[in-house]
Amino acid sequence: MSELDIPKLPPDALALLDDPQLADLKYRGPGLARAGKVLEPSQPAKVGDSPFLILKTSAEYMRPSNVVWQNPPSPRGMLGEGRGFPTLRSTRPHFTEDQPKPAELSHAWEYEGWLVASPQFAATIRAFDPEAIETVEIEWVFADGQKLDGYVFLDVRRLLHAYDYRRSVVYVEIGEKGKYISNLGTPRALKPDLPANVHLFREAYWRHQVLVSRELAKALTQALGQTRPRAARRDIYFEDPARVGAVKF
Structure with missing residues (x-):
């Protein structure tokens, strides 16, 4: 199976899983709704910022x-x-x-x-x-x-890995294998160094x-x-x- 078949999150996204805000996120056990949190950016993107x-x-x-x-x-x-x-x-x-x-x-x-x-x-x-x-x-x-x-x-x-996860709304959940990013919300920001x-x-x-x-x-x-x-x-x-x-x- 090639790399194209297995999308992987970039390191900056995975680093968010160690955010202190997620320290109390605990697995609830099989058959129960998964616990989750929303990480809100301190400097969110503004409309019109993205090219x-x-x-x-x-x-x-x-x-x-x-x-x-x-x-x-x-x-x-x-x-x-x-x-x-x-x-x-x-x-x-x-x-x-x-x-x-x-x-x-x-x-x-x-x-x-x-x-x-x-x-x-x-x-x-x-x-x-x-x-x-x-x-x-x-x-x-x-x-x-x-x-x-x-x-x-x-x-x-x-x-291209386009999103700046630190400046985007990020949904995190926890399952049997640990924390993971389940989705992105709005607003979301793009990386400033994308090819022009x-x-x-x-x-x-x-x-x-x-x-x-x-x-x-x-x-x-x-x-x-x-x-x-x-x-x-x-x-x-x-x-x-x-x-x-x-x-x-």
Whole structure:
């Protein structure tokens, strides 16, 4: 199993588990709710501090019940979230959906840890940061015979440990094997030394989180027509790490 398959917290995050505030955190025993605490930062991030935003997609297609992947890889193994497409190069993924093609589609939504992305979405990212992504052509057929023309599976391959844990809200729990970080809250801060020449990456531990530069987020918003008053079905939007809620451009 490769390092890509086992996300690991960076040393600065693990160091928080020795915080004196957690000294009285005790394991409650099997079958009981796990004890936990919230570590609040003394210098929390402020809205606008971060040069990167979190890409968010509609959850509608996260696990679609009306879509069938007709030729999935076997064994499926661990898919998506920065691992690329090692099992999908020989056969073009083929999907069928039991609904007619909608009048309006989003340009990106999540599926199996990847994104299903429109030609416009993929092209905009390639124009900014082509080395960050990998794509595979797919075939997606609706009940009325229409298809998703030009859509691809898109995986963000670049992995960076992005969060400054000391300046973020951190949830810690304790189990039989000891204390562990169970989640991050809001606000959360990014490390000040992240590369300035990248526009897109996946958080190396919280793999489901994709971050984009403000420049790329604005370009995607404009290229995909997301500035109109009524957003598309299966929409995309962006959040500042320091606040819940869509950023307006």
